[in-house]
Amino acid sequence: MQNNTDKTRNLALKNNNAGIVETHSHLRYPYRLNFYDKPPLEDITIEDFETTALDRLRVLAEIESCFARNRAFKEMQTVILDNVCNKYLELNRTSNTLKPLDEERRKDHIGHFVLRLAFCRSEDLRRRFVKAETTLFKLRFDVEDTTEKMKFLNSMNFDWVLASPEEVQEIVPSTSSEQPGRYYKVKWTRVPDLVEKRRVLMKGGMAYVPAAEQASIVFQEFQTHLEKALEATAKALPRLDEDTRLVPILDNLSKGFQAGVSSEWSGATEGPDGALRADMIDEMAYKHFPACMRNLHMCLRRDKHLKHFGRLQYGLFLKILGLSIDEALAFWRKAFSSIQDDKFNKEYRYNIRHTYGLEGKRANYAAKSCQQILMSDEPGPGDSHGCPYRHFSADNLQSALLTMYGEHGLTSADMPEIMNMVKAKHYHVACTRVFEITHARQGVKKGEGVGGGESVTHPNQYAQRSRDLEKKMEEGKEADGDVVMQG
Amino acid sequence: MLAFYRRLYPFKSIFAWLNHEHAPTKLFTHREFAFTLQGDVYLRYNSFANADELKKQVCALNPTRFEIGPVYSARPRDKKTVRPAAFSPQLRELVFDIDMTDYDSIRTCCSGADICRRCWTFIAAAVRVLDRALRDQFGYKHLLWVYSGRRGIHLWISDREALELTDDQRRALVGWLTIIQGGKEMHKKVNVRIGTMPLPPSIASAYKMLQPVFHDLILEDQDCFASEEGWQALLHLIPDKDIVKSLQELWEDNPDRSSEDKWQDLEDEIEKKRGKGLRRARQVILTAAKEDIILQYTYPRLDAEVSKHRNHLLKAPFCIHPKTGRVCVPVDPRTISKFDPAEVPTVSQLLNELDKLAPVQSGEGAEHHADWERTSLKPYVDMLDKHVMGLMEETRKVKQKMGTSTFCLLARGTLVY
Numbered sequence: 001m002q003n004n005t006d007k008t009r010n011l012a013l014k015n016n017n018a019g020i021v022e023t024h025s026h027l028r029y030p031y032r033l034n035f036y037d038k039p040p041l042e043d044i045t046i047e048d049f050e051t052t053a054l055d056r057l058r059v060l061a062e063i064e065s066c067f068a069r070n071r072a073f074k075e076m077q078t079v080i081l082d083n084v085c086n087k088y089l090e091l092n093r094t095s096n097t098l099k100p101l102d103e104e105r106r107k108d109h110i111g112h113f114v115l116r117l118a119f120c121r122s123e124d125l126r127r128r129f130v131k132a133e134t135t136l137f138k139l140r141f142d143v144e145d146t147t148e149k150m151k152f153l154n155s156m157n158f159d160w161v162l163a164s165p166e167e168v169q170e171i172v173p174s175t176s177s178e179q180p181g182r183y184y185k186v187k188w189t190r191v192p193d194l195v196e197k198r199r200v201l202m203k204g205g206m207a208y209v210p211a212a213e214q215a216s217i218v219f220q221e222f223q224t225h226l227e228k229a230l231e232a233t234a235k236a237l238p239r240l241d242e243d244t245r246l247v248p249i250l251d252n253l254s255k256g257f258q259a260g261v262s263s264e265w266s267g268a269t270e271g272p273d274g275a276l277r278a279d280m281i282d283e284m285a286y287k288h289f290p291a292c293m294r295n296l297h298m299c300l301r302r303d304k305h306l307k308h309f310g311r312l313q314y315g316l317f318l319k320i321l322g323l324s325i326d327e328a329l330a331f332w333r334k335a336f337s338s339i340q341d342d343k344f345n346k347e348y349r350y351n352i353r354h355t356y357g358l359e360g361k362r363a364n365y366a367a368k369s370c371q372q373i374l375m376s377d378e379p380g381p382g383d384s385h386g387c388p389y390r391h392f393s394a395d396n397l398q399s400a401l402l403t404m405y406g407e408h409g410l411t412s413a414d415m416p417e418i419m420n421m422v423k424a425k426h427y428h429v430a431c432t433r434v435f436e437i438t439h440a441r442q443g444v445k446k447g448e449g450v451g452g453g454e455s456v457t458h459p460n461q462y463a464q465r466s467r468d469l470e471k472k473m474e475e476g477k478e479a480d481g482d483v484v485m486q487g
Numbered sequence: 488m489l490a491f492y493r494r495l496y497p498f499k500s501i502f503a504w505l506n507h508e509h510a511p512t513k514l515f516t517h518r519e520f521a522f523t524l525q526g527d528v529y530l531r532y533n534s535f536a537n538a539d540e541l542k543k544q545v546c547a548l549n550p551t552r553f554e555i556g557p558v559y560s561a562r563p564r565d566k567k568t569v570r571p572a573a574f575s576p577q578l579r580e581l582v583f584d585i586d587m588t589d590y591d592s593i594r595t596c597c598s599g600a601d602i603c604r605r606c607w608t609f610i611a612a613a614v615r616v617l618d619r620a621l622r623d624q625f626g627y628k629h630l631l632w633v634y635s636g637r638r639g640i641h642l643w644i645s646d647r648e649a650l651e652l653t654d655d656q657r658r659a660l661v662g663w664l665t666i667i668q669g670g671k672e673m674h675k676k677v678n679v680r681i682g683t684m685p686l687p688p689s690i691a692s693a694y695k696m697l698q699p700v701f702h703d704l705i706l707e708d709q710d711c712f713a714s715e716e717g718w719q720a721l722l723h724l725i726p727d728k729d730i731v732k733s734l735q736e737l738w739e740d741n742p743d744r745s746s747e748d749k750w751q752d753l754e755d756e757i758e759k760k761r762g763k764g765l766r767r768a769r770q771v772i773l774t775a776a777k778e779d780i781i782l783q784y785t786y787p788r789l790d791a792e793v794s795k796h797r798n799h800l801l802k803a804p805f806c807i808h809p810k811t812g813r814v815c816v817p818v819d820p821r822t823i824s825k826f827d828p829a830e831v832p833t834v835s836q837l838l839n840e841l842d843k844l845a846p847v848q849s850g851e852g853a854e855h856h857a858d859w860e861r862t863s864l865k866p867y868v869d870m871l872d873k874h875v876m877g878l879m880e881e882t883r884k885v886k887q888k889m890g891t892s893t894f895c896l897l898a899r900g901t902l903v904y
Contacts, residue, residue: 171688188625189648189656196662198679198687205626205648346527379670381592381788392672393723400672 029105031152032091033140035222036112036229049114050249055088056111057253060132067135067371077139091140094148117246118253120234125254130230134223141215153214158221160184163208171201171208182211191220276322278331284321288466290431290459291388292373293317294404299384304338309377310385311348315355316367320460325356369458370428389427394419401434408438432456435466442469488807489549491834494841494858496545496805497868502538503875504631504645504804505555507882511537514578519556519563521800522548532563551809554800558650576797581627581649581657584801585613587638589788595709595717600810602638604827605708610640611823612700613787616693617642618820620664624689629881631874632818634831636808640818641801645878647885658795666690666786674723677779677786686778694778697785705746705784712746721749724780726772730756753777804871807834816867817874832863 062084066076085091091108092099112133119129141149163185172183188207194200194216201208209217276284285297296314300306306314311332318328332352336344350359357364368376370387379386388397398415414437421430432455436444449455450465506515520541522530530548535541545553557579561569587606591598594606614632621627621644629645652660669676679690686694705711712718718738722731733756738744744752757773765773793799806815812833818826840862859868 189652192656192659196659198663198689201688202624202663203626204623378668378791379673380668380791381589381671381676383670384672386670388672391670393669393674396672396674 027094027105028102029109030094031148031155032094032101032105032108033137033144033148033152034105034109034112035156035225036109037225039113040106040110044110046245046249048110049246052107052111053114053118053249053253055107056115058088059084059136060115060129063132063135064128067131073139073142076135077143080136080139081143093145114250115253116230116233117237118250120230120237121254126227126230126234130223130226133226134219137222138219141218153218158217160186160217168208171203183208184211184214184217185209186217190224191217193220275324276327278323278327278334281318281323281331284463284467287470288463290456290462291401291404291434292386293459293463295388295400296384298404300335304336307383307385309379309383311351312355313368313373313377313385315352316365317459317463319356320367321463325353325358328352328356367458367460370431370456373459374427387427387431389422389430390425394422397422405434405438409440410434410437428455428457431462435462439466439469442473444469488551488834489546490838490841491807492542492546492549495837495862495864496542497859497864497871498538498542498545500868500871500875501803501805502541503879504871507645507878509879514558517558517560517562517577519559519800520803521554521556522550523552523554524548524550532566534563534565552806553803555803556800557797578650579797581644581646581652581660582794582799582801583617583642584635584790584793585610585617585640585787586635586790589790593705593709593711593784595711595714600638602828604829607826607828608700608704608708608824609785611826612697612704612785614640614642614818614820614823616696617664617787619696620689620693623692624663625660629874629878630820631804631871632820632823633804634813634816634818634826634828635802636806636813636815637811637828641804641815643801643804647881652797654796657797661789661791661794663689664787665789665791666782667788674720675779675783677783680775685775690782693786694782697781700785701781705781706750707747710746711784712749713743715742717746718749721753721780724776724783725753726776727760727769730760730773805867814864814867816864817870819870832867837862837864 059080063076063080066079071079089104089108089111090099091104092101094101115129119125144152161184163183167185168183183201185206185208188195188200188202188205191200191207191209194209194213195202195207199213199216200210281297282301285294289297293314296306296310299310300314315328315332318331323331329349329352332348333344336348353359355365373385373387374390377385379391388400392400398412398419401410401415401418402412414433418430418433421427421433432449433446435450435456436446436448447453450461456462502511502515503509505518506512516534516536518534519531520533520535522533522545524530533544535544556563557576559566559574560577561574566574587594587597587602587610588599590606590609594609596605597603618630618632621630621642627644627646627649631643631645633641633643635641666679667676668678679687685691710717712721718734722735725731725734730753734749734752737752738749757777760773761770793801802815804815804817807813808815812835813828813831814834814837816831841858844861859865
């Protein structure tokens with residue numbers, strides 16, 4: 001794997017053919033898809049170094065922001081490819097001979113490698129970079145013509161083996177009347193995502209991937225390849241002797257990326273009336289909590305117990321809500337009322353302190369966002385955590401919502417609308433709609449969401465907005481009160 | 488407990504099982520052991536150079552139990568002197584934990600910490616399904632099933648490829664094996680089909696094994712649908728309002744119908760509908776619903792967290808379970824249906840047996856290691872030893888191959904590594 005410093009070595013580019021119509025075979029970059037396996041080997045100006053990277057950075061930051069808003073794949077394609085890329089990182093089809101294809105693809109190529117230098121430095125940056133780049137690749141791959149895709153993949157020389165007809169016959173169930181299609185045979189550890197979703201057949205440690213899933217193998221390869229390349233880059237970086245010219249640019253780029261996604265929910269927010277106390281939680285839950293946390297609170301009160309993931313999800317939420325460690329210990333101690341003091345101290349106290357970063361590696365855990373609650377730590381039988389819009393069956397969800405929010409203005413007439421959103425898997429939209437309905441009395445209108453048309457992406461966001469609305473109403477009332485008294 | 492550790496615990500076999508060969512390698516020297524002492528004191532990041540050192544420390548501390556963790560990039564006992572970035576898990580057996588409490592919502596004979604020969608059948612079925620899946624589909628050969636001492640069972644897979652799996656790959660593997668998802672509020676917990684397609688082949692083969700289990704265990708022995716709670720739960724899983732209505736009426740009037748009869752009632756209702764002209768699509772849905780019900784009640788319920796992370800600590804085989812006194816012995820998956828938790832040797836039983844034995848010649852330290860041979864523990868240690876022999880044979884073969892290839896390359900005059 002060649003070191004990225006190679007790109008500053010001398011290999012002069014003969015012609016930068018702007019304006020001359022290129023036929024396909026004369027392009028330096030025959031495809032607009034790129035696996036970024038070969039670094040650029042040419043002289044480039046410092047200006048190019050910086051601008052190609054900055055433009056690409058805008059695209060990657062926008063991708064991260066789409067994830068934070070839980071946007072679907074198709075939506076992302078419109079937002080990223082049509083809107084953002086058209087402005088900053090245009091990449092036209094090879095058939096579109098009027099455009100400066102080589103120039104566009106060169107910019108794409110160089111920008112990627114410059115950003116590698118900027119983001120290889122920490123594990124967090126590497127992870128985010130890989131995720132954003134892999135997503136960009138997936139978006140582009142999806143819209144590419146089939147013939148271009150095939151040509152590109154063939155040029156890559158992946159070592160995929162087609163399973164022999166005998167092998168296929170052995171593993172494909174003979175009940176299906178149609179001819180079994182083509183299957184690629186790879187070691188299962190190369191396609192863990194496909195295995196996890198059961199999109200392959202397995203035998204003797206080999207995964208048999210239907211040809212239709214070929215794209216998934218490509219994406220997995222892209223990701224694995226990029227991860228390895230970044231690690232190699234990180235090791236080579238200290239030897240780069242460019243402190244005056246390039247290092248400041250790289251530092252600037254990585255700072256820009258870090259500022260991208262909000263780290264809002266990693267520090268406790270100040271309660272409007274000062275400290276949040278344990279005995280205030282019951283009322284707060286009733287007035288301000290989203291369905292997930294309300295459910296956890298109700299289960300806690302009912303069972304006087306919560307299993308591990310329930311305690312984790314709820315505990316971190318309360319921490320960010322503003323519950324101090326002492327109040328938290330008091331809260332949980334009273335909640336687990338049927339167990340003895342020494343048992344509580346032995347089995348739960350340590351873990352509560354751990355979630356506040358007071359034990360072990362002292363990590364300050366952020367409260368889980370809606371995305372995290374939906375995707376990780378699936379509840380199993382006996383669990384109460386997760387997102388009710390997703391993890392409850394339809395009738396349980398409806399009765400739960402009416403129980404929790406009936407007195408806030410949610411009626412059965414609202415249910416069909418909510419359930420349609422749930423069926424379409426737009427869980428955050430359903431939750432936002434419930435927020436709008438239950439806060440209509442505070443003047444929230446349909447479409448306003450949790451402020452400015454935003455949908456819920458984090459339980460603490462829901463709770464905070466609800467508290468803010470209540471505070472505004474209180475202040476409004478006080479003002480009126482003063483006037484009355486003065487009058 | 489001390490006498491157990493001194494005279495009965497098979498340290499050498501455990502060492503060989505973790506190390507895969509006679510001379511200590513990183514597989515043992517860089518392995519974490521965690522000790523739980525009296526008064527729930529917990530000591531982590533212990534590591535040892537060989538079996539004797541491990542035995543010495545265990546006898547010195549007399550823990551109520553000890554756990555085995557991963558092989559780290561440095562010796563765990565040196566953890567404080569190493570940069571945090573340089574201390575991470577490298578290798579670890581692929582492990583699984585099946586706990587009876589995950590079946591509490593469907594077993595009727597016991598609940599909580601209790602277990603008996605009857606509900607053990609759930610675990611026996613789970614073991615058979617998983618053992619087959621892991622061997623056939625993943626190609627793993629070195630599986631060690633170990634009774635957890637009270638109400639569950641652990642699995643340790645020592646194949647080289649399994650040792651090298653990353654956390655992500657473990658998570659994917661668990662995903663492949665997990666079918667039952669959904670918390671307390673989710674009625675239908677099996678959702679593995681795409682639309683109305685048939686079961687994926689891996690699950691279809693598990694289903695074939697579990698069909699008879701459903702009949703014998705769920706319908707007959709456990710009689711899961713006898714209680715109102717039981718048959719209401721069943722009704723929630725039937726996707727046909729008419730059938731649900733008829734069955735609800737029938738069972739409310741005759742609540743004492745056995746589960747077998749109730750299941751037959753369901754079959755009859757479907758048959759009735761078919762007679763009246765059921766669309767092919769609906770028929771497929773109902774058949775699928777029946778299959779999913781069978782799976783929901785019999786398919787293995789794993790504790791996913793145990794398997795997903797390499798740094799998870801799991802109780803060592805042959806420890807004593809503090810609440811039951813039973814030894815965590817290996818179990819043969821081929822005879823698992825005959826396994827009875829109540830017949831597993833307890834520590835007091837074993838120590839009694841030792842007392843009754845004729846005294847050995849004094850002055851020989853070696854006899855302390857082999858005392859288990861003369862007690863009821865012998866067949867279990869033999870099982871472990873047999874398993875270990877397979878591992879060591881594998882290691883020998885790999886070394887031979889590497890040796891030959893180096894030799895060939897040297898002979899040809901080039902050494903390409």
